[in-house]
Amino acid sequence: MSNEPGNLLEFMNDGTLGAPFFEKVTLANQQDDGYWIQAVDINGNGKLDLVTSGLAVGRVVWYENPTWKRRTIADFPLPVAIDTGDIAGNGRNDLVISHNYGNCMFWCRPEDGKISWLENPGHYDDDELWKVHFVSDLMAAHRLQLGHFTQTERLELMALPVVGCQPYGKGVHEPVAVTIFDRPDDVHSAPSWRGRIIDNESFRIIHGVVREKFGGRSGVGLDSVLLASEEGISWFYYDVEQSRWQTIPFGAGDQTGQAGTFRGCGNVAYGRVGNDPYAYIATIDPFHGNIVTVYTRKPGQALTDHPWRRTILDTFGPFDPETQGPGHHVVAGDFDGDGDDEFLVALRGPLPHQGVYYYKAIDVEQGLFERWRVSSASAARIAVGDFDGDGRLDFATTGYYTPGYYLCDNSQVNIYLNRFASL
Numbered sequence: 069m070s071n072e073p074g075n076l077l078e079f080m081n082d083g084t085l086g087a088p089f090f091e092k093v094t095l096a097n098q099q100d101d102g103y104w105i106q107a108v109d110i111n112g113n114g115k116l117d118l119v120t121s122g123l124a125v126g127r128v129v130w131y132e133n134p135t136w137k138r139r140t141i142a143d144f145p146l147p148v149a150i151d152t153g154d155i156a157g158n159g160r161n162d163l164v165i166s167h168n169y170g171n172c173m174f175w176c177r178p179e180d181g182k183i184s185w186l187e188n189p190g191h192y193d194d195d196e197l198w199k200v201h202f203v204s205d206l207m208a209a210h211r212l213q214l215g216h217f218t219q220t221e222r223l224e225l226m227a228l229p230v231v232g233c234q235p236y237g238k239g240v241h242e243p244v245a246v247t248i249f250d251r252p253d254d255v256h257s258a259p260s261w262r263g264r265i266i267d268n269e270s271f272r273i274i275h276g277v278v279r280e281k282f283g284g285r286s287g288v289g290l291d292s293v294l295l296a297s298e299e300g301i302s303w304f305y306y307d308v309e310q311s312r313w314q315t316i317p318f319g320a321g322d323q324t325g326q327a328g329t330f331r332g333c334g335n336v337a338y339g340r341v342g343n344d345p346y347a348y349i350a351t352i353d354p355f356h357g358n359i360v361t362v363y364t365r366k367p368g369q370a371l372t373d374h375p376w377r378r379t380i381l382d383t384f385g386p387f388d389p390e391t392q393g394p395g396h397h398v399v400a401g402d403f404d405g406d407g408d409d410e411f412l413v414a415l416r417g418p419l420p421h422q423g424v425y426y427y428k429a430i431d432v433e434q435g436l437f438e439r440w441r442v443s444s445a446s447a448a449r450i451a452v453g454d455f456d457g458d459g460r461l462d463f464a465t466t467g468y469y470t471p472g473y474y475l476c477d478n479s480q481v482n483i484y485l486n487r488f489a490s491l
Contacts, residue, residue: 088403088410088426090442090462090484095136099479101125102469107451108152108161111192116453119163120481121147123470128165128186131481133455141198142186144168153214153223155255160188163198164225166209176231181207183227183249187256203261206247207233213279215291218306223251225261226293228274241298241329244271270315272298273355276335276398282346294349296321296333301349301363303372318376319363322353328389330354337400339409341432346371348432350398350411358384358393360413360427364435379435384421394421396468397449401461404428405489414447416468417476422446424465424484443484446476460486 101122110117115133121144128142128150144167155162163186168179183203189196203225210230217224227249232242246267252258276296281289282303292305300321307314321333334355341347349363360383363376387393397414403426404410413425423444430436448468455462467479 087488088428088440088442089488091487092443092445093136093483093485094480095131095483096120096129096138096481097478099467099469099481101127102446102467102476102479102481103448104148104150105449105451105464105466105481106150106152106163107453107455107464108163110161110188112160115457116455118451118455118464118481118483119150119152120466121150121165122466122479123147123169126167128163132192136483139192139194141196142200143197144184148210149212151212151214151225155185155214155223155251156187157255158190160190162186162188164203164212164214166206166212166227169209176208178207179205181205181209181229183209183212183225201256202259204247204249204263206245206263211274211277213277213291213293215279216289217248217291218308220289225249225251226277226279227263228277228295230274232268232272241272243269244274244297246271246274246304266313267304267315270299270304271295271302273330273332275355276333276351278336278338280338282338294336294338296336296351298330298332298355300332301336301351301376316372317374318349319351319378320375321351321361321378322357322359327354327357327387327393330357330387330389330392333357334395335398337398337411339400339411339429340402341408341429347409348429349376350400350413350427352395352398352413356392357395358387358421360384360395360398360425362427362435362437364432367433377435381427381435381437382425382439384415391474394418397447399450399452399463401452401463403461403463403486403489405460412442412450412452412463414450414465416448416474417446419444422476424450424463443482445478445480445482455483456485458486458491460489460491462486 101124103122118131146169147167168182186198208229211228213226249261249263278294301318303316333351335352353359394415400411427437446467447465469479
């Protein structure tokens with residue numbers, strides 16, 4: 069399949085021929101920032117809002133649905149990842165954020181990496197910043213997941229550095245210290261959260277994480293994660309019966325060396341087809357990669373049997389060891405309403421390898437997917453949700469604008485409203 073713009077079926081995107089069509093609504097234009105976007109109901113009105121942030125300026129911004137009024141709720145030096153959950157225990161969605169990241173993954177210092185949580189105030193004045201509570205220091209902290217990973221009584225925070233905890237560039241391809249923090253009982257006044265390293269041997273360059281009760285083997289009601297790392301795709305979970313963490317590999321990703329020292333997978337999502345909730349796994353390979361792949365199982369192959377079959381769907385341009393590739397995020401969801409999941413890929417650019425691409429399964433067993441480009445604005449990450457309340461899945465993106473790495477021509481925050489699925 070060619071990647072040239074003229075072959076991307078963009079002429080179908082007026083919605084007249086049944087192809088995926090999303091109406092673009094721009095919330096922010098010419099941003100001086102852009103990296104993270106998260107869908108979350110901030111004020112409890114039943115509507116999904118958006119929270120964005122970036123490493124250039126460091127503002128954490130809330131866009132309130134349905135007016136999409138913009139409020140700055142926090143400022144941090146170099147914020148990276150955000151997750152949401154009821155940390156305070158009052159029924160409102162709070163935010164946890166990694167920040168003070170440092171110059172880059174290739175030159176992390178011991179002091180580079182902190183985690184804090186932002187307390188949802190429950191009242192929403194225009195200029196009020198949310199209260200910040202310190203969680204912990206953690207060098208190169210890059211991804212965060214709130215959940216119940218080892219037990220169901222107390223909220224836990226899984227923190228995943230992007231590189232090993234060796235300063236000044238020595239930890240780039242060293243094992244990552246995956247860490248669990250326990251929510252303290254005195255969460256409002258605690259000076260920090262107690263943490264413990266749960267794995268510092270198995271994973272290198274973790275860039276993608278998806279939390280889910282994946283496979284149901286980690287214990288009733290417990291969360292586990294799919295990880296995209298230098299090792300490929302791994303299911304990482306706490307085995308209650310054996311009282312230890314387990315790693316099950318699904319695929320090795322790109323191990324060809326075409327990306328220099330980068331190997332494995334950079335991002336991961338999984339999709340339902342028919343009665344199989346894990347019919348395929350979609351990835352971008354390797355770290356900040358240029359290859360879009362799907363992993364599928366043979367008929368009768370168990371979920372945990374290794375390896376899954378890997379099919380390359382697209383290669384978006386060459387991989388430059390200095391600037392890397394354009395791929396940055398992948399998500400899945402049932403956008404056309406037929407009961408099967410499609411997946412979206414975010415490309416930061418530059419053109420022609422920029423925007424969001426939509427992949428539809430035609431024959432999962434054979435790894436056959438159709439593809440359309442459904443937006444052209446630079447996309448660092450994608451948030452999925454029904455933003456206009458019409459029962460159809462929409463998506464939202466923020467442009468990639470990170471000094472020292474990549475600055476898109478026009479960093480926007482956009483919502484793409486689903487205008488093709490049946491109501």
